[in-house]
Amino acid sequence: MDIIYLRDLQVDAIIGVWEWERHVRQNLILNLELGADITDAAKSDDLSDTVDYKAVSDRVIEYTKSTEFQLVESLAEKISEIILDEFSVTWVKLTVGKRGVLPEVFEVGIVIERGKKF
Numbered sequence: 001m002d003i004i005y006l007r008d009l010q011v012d013a014i015i016g017v018w019e020w021e022r023h024v025r026q027n028l029i030l031n032l033e034l035g036a037d038i039t040d041a042a043k044s045d046d047l048s049d050t051v052d053y054k055a056v057s058d059r060v061i062e063y064t065k066s067t068e069f070q071l072v073e074s075l076a077e078k079i080s081e082i083i084l085d086e087f088s089v090t091w092v093k094l095t096v097g098k099r100g101v102l103p104e105v106f107e108v109g110i111v112i113e114r115g116k117k118f
Contacts, residue, residue: 001091001118002038004051007031011061014068015075015098026098028072029107030060034083035091035117051087059086072096072110080114091115 009032012025034051041050060079069075076096083092097109 001035004034006053009057011064013064017070029097031095033093034089036089076110076112084115091117
């Protein structure tokens with residue numbers, strides 16, 4: 001399996017359980033790893049034979065900006081479902097981080113993996 005990755009994708013969203021978080025957009029940092037077979041794309045040199053990371057980025061940004069989840073877990077699960085359903089990947093690893101939530105912690109967040117990695 002080959003891995004296509006997007007690092008430090010930044011998007012603002014309303015997310016969180018605290019009252020103040022329900023009234024401000026917070027910057028989220030997303031890292032994605034997408035499992036796919038890129039053999040055909042390597043041979044053809046054609047974008048249509050691979051995962052278009054611009055399309056993935058646009059879709060994730062569009063979706064995230066339109067949501068108001070309380071938990072990053074819920075957001076991450078839904079983004080993973082979208083990627084697996086809408087793009088030609090068999091596996092996704094997604095990190096979602098929030099900065100500035102806790103004064104003594106630089107960043108909080110989660111890492112999830114979904115699909116079949118082989």
